[in-house]
Amino acid sequence: MRRETQNILLVLLGGALLKIGITGDYLQYVKPAQLPWVLAGGGVMVALGAVAILRDIRAHARQPAGLEANTAHHGHHHPARSAWLLLLPVLAVFLVAPPALGxxxxxxxxxxxxxxxxxxxxxxxxxxxxxxxxxxxxxxxxxxxxxxxxxxxxxxxxxxxxxxxxxxxxxxxxxxxxxxxxxxxxxxxxxxxxxxxxxxxxxxxxxxxxxxxxxxxxxxxxxxxxxxxxxxxxxxxxxx
Missing domain, CATH: 2.40.50.140 (Nucleic acid-binding proteins)
Structure with missing residues (x-):
């Protein structure tokens, strides 16, 4: 999995935890006492993902033009499209919260x-x-x-x-x-x-x-x- 995909996945996963914590959907998965851990975990994931994305953007901006073109060329031949499938479960949490056990x-x-x-x-x-x-x-x-x-x-x-x-x-x-x-x-x-x-x-x-x-x-x-x-x-x- 490419670094860009990893960082985006980390941000989205953390965002999903924050979302279910804020809306109360976390009660479908854990006890009420676990809310601080859900929010803390989501916040840490979002922060780490955001820092990694900013670091990569700055590194990309400092990269020489020739090396940038060469990296893009190799990336064109080796796409990591399958890695994006890992985002589907995270997006599902954003769009549709699974129901409680019944x-x-x-x-x-x-x-x-x-x-x-x-x-x-x-x-x-x-x-x-x-x-x-x-x-x-x-x-x-x-x-x-x-x-x-x-x-x-x-x-x-x-x-x-x-x-x-x-x-x-x-x-x-x-x-x-x-x-x-x-x-x-x-x-x-x-x-x-x-x-x-x-x-x-x-x-x-x-x-x-x-x-x-x-x-x-x-x-x-x-x-x-x-x-x-x-x-x-x-x-x-x-x-x-």
Whole structure:
């Protein structure tokens, strides 16, 4: 790859990192805590690429005319056109941000519930409806022998996916970035169960069915649905 291509690629890659950091699209790939590193990495790449380009321009301006013509002649016979193909993924980030992991990722990855550090769960807060993350709901359903979910009406947020004839509410969990993501799933049951296509984001209200989350079904508890609201994808689509 020629130096000019390397420098331009470096600037564009750094610019792509800055762009997804500023617009918030970085949340499709990494946790919110990684934003300073995304911006810092993008800024360093842009700076290094810009310095290299300026240095090459100055060196080219100082180059003797005869040597310049000879270099251009050799460059004409040995173009590095294929190297420019490496710019296509970077340009794609500028033009179209890939979506967050969704129903397809759930189908290709085994669901699981993170084992809690302790089997003792504090009681849920009072109120007619208790908002919970899917992580907390699935963990309590699978590991809480005290039955803290029993009789409680909860509100969960996630996207729709389908498996084995069931409608699931899912959320991807990441530790660092989308590369280590795994799904949590809840099986929606009852007459109010919604019929939506995959990747539709919902806010679902209902009650857990005791004893339905086990290692046999990858800790996927049943939720008897009482109400459903269709929503837009939240800015941060992942849980941690």
């Amino acid at each position: 129903a397809d990722s759930v189908a290709r990855t085994e669901a699981r519930a993170p084992a809690p550090a302790s089997a003792a769960f504090p009681p849920l807060p009072g109120g007619a409806v208790v908002p919970l993350s899917l992580t907390e709901f699935v963990t309590r359903a699978g590991w809480d022998s005290g039955g803290s979910l029993n009789g409680k009406t909860v509100q969960l947020t996630g996207f729709v996916t389908h498996a084995h004839g069931s409608i699931l509410l899912a959320r991807m969990v990441i530790t660092c970035c989308a590369a280590d993501a795994y799904p949590l799933t809840v099986r929606l049951t009852g007459p109010a169960t919604p019929a939506y296509p995959d990747d539709t984001w919902l806010r679902v209200t209902g009650q857990a069915v005791p004893g339905t989350a086990s290692s046999a079904n990858r800790y996927t508890p049943d939720l008897t649905v009482t109400a459903v609201d269709r929503i837009t994808q939240p800015p941060d689509p992942y849980e941690d």
